[in-house]
Amino acid sequence: MGDHVVVRVQDIITQAHQEQKSIEVNKEIQLKCDVDNLLVRDKNTLEEKLIRDEDQCDAYLCSLARDGIQALLTKVWDLPSEQIDNSIYVTLPKPVTKLPREKPVPKGKEITKWEQYAREKGIKRGKKDKKVWDEVLKQFVPRYGYRKILAEKEKNWVKEVPDNADPYEDQFAKAAEIKKENIAKNEYQLLRNIAKHRKLKVPNVGVTGNEYASAKVLGLATHYARRATASLGKFQPDLPNEKKVKGLGKKRKHEETTGDAEVEKKRYMAVLEKIDKPDLNLEGAVHKQIRDENFAILVLSYL
Template identity: 40%
Template sequence: MSTARDGVQALIGALFSLPTTSSADGPLAKLPSPTSQLPRAKPLPKPKPLTKWEKFARAKGISKTKRDKKTWDEEKQDWVNRWGWKGANKDKEVQWLTEVPANADVDFDPSIAARKERKEKMAKNERQHQQNLSRAQAESGPTNKNGVALQSQRKRDIDHTVATTRVSTASMGRFDRKLEGEKPLKGVKRKFDPAEVSADKEKSSNMAILSQLGREPGDKKSRKSGDNVVNVRKAVRAVSGGKGSAALAQRSNGKGRKGKR
């Protein structure tokens, strides 16, 4: 308690040593301007990039007007939702009388046509929303240590899908029509020797194959013991049923039998 009292007294003394002004609540001390920035655990958030419409509105000087979520319904004489549950945008789908165009088909249903139109608007809005997100990600994407913008994940996924579909044909994409600006695929390509070669080159290649045939295999499991042509380890495993040489020795000595024949 004595340490806390001394600390509070030192703090109050330092505050009142600053220039003070009088107010209705008492004297107010003017704090000095900060000499350094406060540390942050994370970097400052980047400003949200503008959408395509916001850029167009700013260039044309169009001011944004926020629409209310409620709209007045003359028939119900009440405020109803503009969208969503029992929204005003569904009036054409539930009204009991609808004007049908003169050139409409025989099986034309106004409620189904209105619902289809509303769903198409919703799909268009969602498509535009995804385009704005991808455009914003491309503009304010991550950067490497040199400050160069890295390729976005969406573009990498598209490139991977295109590369996969290019080799899905019977010719492995060799005779497919190339797109404008399409880059060649990266990877190891197969190399084929020419059909006509000189006699010396053909002789050297055949001698290299013959020299490989006389060699002992490098795999321990397939090595031969001495001059035997039979793989002893594999033969023992086959005769003993995979139990090993110990089980084979017991069987040859007569041990492990349950009875006499």
């Protein structure tokens, strides 16, 4: 029994050695490997008999694929490798074959207006101190926060009234209003930059328009600017090659108070017929009432 088992094991080992192919791939025309793209080119002629034979075609194609993968892996293992966290990594060389992209090359991130201004002026970002020296208060003041506000109130406890301003005008309220306007302007500019980055259209402000203004918008702006005179633009000259804006200047057409009596009678009779014969769907109203009552009974049954 023991000798039979030994012979059986030896047969299995011998058969495994015979089935296991060598890692060396030898062909008439050597395979060309592009290791970076993990690409293998086989220019050898295919055997038509094996391809046309349904029984041997799959085995033949699998052997060709096996030879190509084996040649590629042999090239990969020849590259310098390093072990990181029990895993072996290799650095692939530069590609030999240039493959086309499926999608276009992604564009770089567009710079904002501030970044463009900083590049032009040579401004570089750096970490700023949390406190700065104030020459008026002779002490260090925070750059932001409620202590900054207290310091500003202590420093600007009085404001000078300009020569051309109203002496009874509250300069503190005026400064607060200007600050609110600046904050709103900055927020609006931020939204405009975001819309520009996402390639969205921004609504126009005022009548001057912006870079997104269309010809129709500019025509409307010209029309309203011409009519902003005492004569409502009656004596304003036309611009060269100017096109009139359509849809403006139309007035409601009123019926004449005097005219054909028969026409007026027919108009009044048409209105009277609509009043005497209301368009009421009695059948639909009855069905709606029945449906509402059934729904109410169904709700009460569940309760």
